[in-house]
Amino acid sequence: MKIKFLIAGAMSLFSATVFAQKSELNTAQTEYDKYAVFRQQKAMATNARTSLNTAKTSIDKAATNDKTGTLPQTYALKGAIYGALAYNDTVATTSQPLYSAAADAIKKAKETDTKGEFKKLVDEANQYLAYYQLNKGVKEFQAKQFDEAYKAFDFYRSIYPEDTTAIYYTGLAAANSKNYPIAINNYKKLVTTNYSRRADIYSDLSNLYLMTKDTTNALAAVSEGVSKFPTSATLRGREVEIALQQGKQAEFIDKIQAAATNDPKNKTLHFYTGIAYGKIADAQAEIAKKAKDPVAKAAALKARDDNNAKAADAYQKAVELDPNYFEANLNMGYILMTSAVDDYNAANKLPVAKQKEYNALSAKANAAADKAKPYLEKAVELKPDDLSALGNLRNYYIIKKNTVKTAEIKKRMDAIK
Numbered sequence: 001m002k003i004k005f006l007i008a009g010a011m012s013l014f015s016a017t018v019f020a021q022k023s024e025l026n027t028a029q030t031e032y033d034k035y036a037v038f039r040q041q042k043a044m045a046t047n048a049r050t051s052l053n054t055a056k057t058s059i060d061k062a063a064t065n066d067k068t069g070t071l072p073q074t075y076a077l078k079g080a081i082y083g084a085l086a087y088n089d090t091v092a093t094t095s096q097p098l099y100s101a102a103a104d105a106i107k108k109a110k111e112t113d114t115k116g117e118f119k120k121l122v123d124e125a126n127q128y129l130a131y132y133q134l135n136k137g138v139k140e141f142q143a144k145q146f147d148e149a150y151k152a153f154d155f156y157r158s159i160y161p162e163d164t165t166a167i168y169y170t171g172l173a174a175a176n177s178k179n180y181p182i183a184i185n186n187y188k189k190l191v192t193t194n195y196s197r198r199a200d201i202y203s204d205l206s207n208l209y210l211m212t213k214d215t216t217n218a219l220a221a222v223s224e225g226v227s228k229f230p231t232s233a234t235l236r237g238r239e240v241e242i243a244l245q246q247g248k249q250a251e252f253i254d255k256i257q258a259a260a261t262n263d264p265k266n267k268t269l270h271f272y273t274g275i276a277y278g279k280i281a282d283a284q285a286e287i288a289k290k291a292k293d294p295v296a297k298a299a300a301l302k303a304r305d306d307n308n309a310k311a312a313d314a315y316q317k318a319v320e321l322d323p324n325y326f327e328a329n330l331n332m333g334y335i336l337m338t339s340a341v342d343d344y345n346a347a348n349k350l351p352v353a354k355q356k357e358y359n360a361l362s363a364k365a366n367a368a369a370d371k372a373k374p375y376l377e378k379a380v381e382l383k384p385d386d387l388s389a390l391g392n393l394r395n396y397y398i399i400k401k402n403t404v405k406t407a408e409i410k411k412r413m414d415a416i417k
Contacts, residue, residue, distance in 0.1 A: 025068050025077070028058035032081055036124075039084075052088070055081045075109035076118035076125065078102070083128030087135075099132055130159035137169065146177035157186075164195040175208060184208050191225075199229040203238050215246050226255075236262060240272040249276040250283075260314070267321040271328050274314035278335060281307035311335050319375070326386075330379040333392050336372035340365045344399045369399045385416050 032055040038048035059078050062068045082102035089095035106125050109118060137152030150173035157166035171186030187205040191198050202225025209218035219242045225235045236259030243252035256276050260269040281304045288300035312335045318328035347361035376396050379389035390413050397405040 022068060024058045024065075025062040025071070025074060028055045028062060028077055028081065029073075031055035031058065032077060032084075035084065049088075052081065052084055056085060070112065072109055072113035072118050073121075075105045075112060076121035079105035079109055079125035080121045080128065083125040083132070087128045087132045092136075095132070099129065102129060126159050130156045134166075134169075137173065141169075141173055141176075144176075146173050149173040150177050150179065150182070162193070164190060164193050167193070168195065168201075175204075178211075180208050180212050184212075191228075199225060199232045199235055202228070203234055206238055206242060210242070215242065218242050219246060219248075231262065237266065237269055237272065240269065240276070244272065244275055244279065247279075249279045252276070253280070260317075265321060267318045267325055267328065270314045270318040270321070271325070271331075274311040274318065274328070274331055274335075277307045277311035277314060278331065281305075281311060281335075281338075305339065308335050308338060323378070324382060326379060326382040326389075329375045329382065330386075330389055330392070333372045333375035333379055334388075336368060336375065337392055337395055340368035340372065340399055341395060343368065365399050369396050372396065387413055387416060390416075 031051045035048050035051040035055060038044040038051060055077075059074070059081050062071075062074050063078055068074050079102045082098050082105060086095045086098035086102055089098060102125060106122055106129070109122050109125075113119070113122070133152040133155040137149045137156065140146075140149035140152060150170065153166065153169040153173050157163070157170045160166045167186050167190045171183045171190065174180075174186060175183035184205065187201055187208060190201050191205065195201065202221055206218040206222040206225070209215070209221060219239070222235055222239045222242060226232070226239050229235055236255070240252065240256045240259055243249065243255070249256075253276055256269070256273050260266065260273050263269055284300045284304035284307060288297050288304060291297035291300055312332060315328045315332035315335065318325055319332060322328070343361045343365035347358050347365065350358045350361070372392075373396055376389070376393045379386070380393050383389055390409055394406055394409040394413070397409065
């Protein structure tokens with residue numbers, strides 16, 4: 001009888017120990033559940049902290065017990081509790097160990113919870129870790145630690161794959177760390193979502209392609225953006241700029257004009273229109289130079305002059321919108337000087353016997369040069385040391401046969417060189 005009593009007593013003791021540890025696990029769960037409710041109410045912040053700390057104390061006891069330490073619930077609950085503790089801790093030296101403990105517990109929970117009974121807890125734990133990484137990534141990004149910020153944001157994105165902020169932050173950090181392929185993939189994903197700034201993302205995506213010297217996809221991306229956001233002046237301007245870089249001004253002239261019409265007060269779009277027509281004029285000038293047939297040569301020169309006139313109209317609109325627009329003044333002066341220089345050179349090639357023709361061409365050259373003068377002078381006023389601006393103004397004085405001014409400007413240019 002005595003032996004049976006001792007055995008019964010031992011069994012009772014054992015049951016009490018197991019019950020105690022199960023009790024700790026239950027307490028941890030109960031206090032964590034309270035925390036989950038309290039944390040949503042600002043007035044209950046103190047209660048939330050108390051419950052979370054109590055939950056930690058209990059889960060630590062349950063985790064060290066042989067009977068409850070390897071239970072899926074223990075791992076999942078520890079991951080959630082420690083994840084919450086890490087998220088709420090703003091000091092890296094103390095929050096990082098909590099984060100690592102949570103990540104380890106989550107891993108073990110996934111391995112042991114074969115039936116997925118505690119998936120909800122695991123998901124909550126991962127969410128805490130995701131927001132921890134988000135906050136960490138923001139700090140690293142602000143500190144210009146872009147590689148580390150990318151890793152943090154990418155973890156956040158892995159937990160919230162459809163979150164547009166997650167996709168954007170990951171792409172932005174990748175772009176700043178010059179990991180362009182990763183940045184491109186994230187931005188390509190972003191433009192398929194309902195992200196509020198998709199128009200800007202299309203523009204950024206085209207820039208990323210240009211960073212990799214992929215002008216074809218850069219143009220394709222911005223053109224798709226224009227089709228989705230036809231009223232975006234930024235995208236239309238970007239499309240024009242890339243088209244010009246690719247030498248596709250002739251194919252895109254209608255789009256360039258549409259962009260300027262859509263946003264008539266955008267000086268840059270008028271400037272791009274001028275560049276497009278100017279490039280077409282330059283191409284016609286090359287055709288005229290190589291043409292052997294007089295009729296073909298004359299047609300090319302007429303096309304050149306017509307396109308230069310259209311370029312001048314566009315530059316004029318840009319200058320009217322902004323009189324201090326250096327590039328527009330510079331190009332306007334150059335366009336107007338083109339015919340003046342041509343007539344001046346043609347006059348000087350005439351034989352002495354053709355004085356009448358010489359006088360006519362000289363007068364024509366002078367008239368064109370005088371028309372260009374205000375723009376030439378304005379460009380030099382805006383940028384006194386710009387060699388292109390000074391060179392154009394010098395050509396004006398050469399045509400006007402003002403040797404003093406010509407020499408003076410040449411001296412200035414030599415000093416800059």
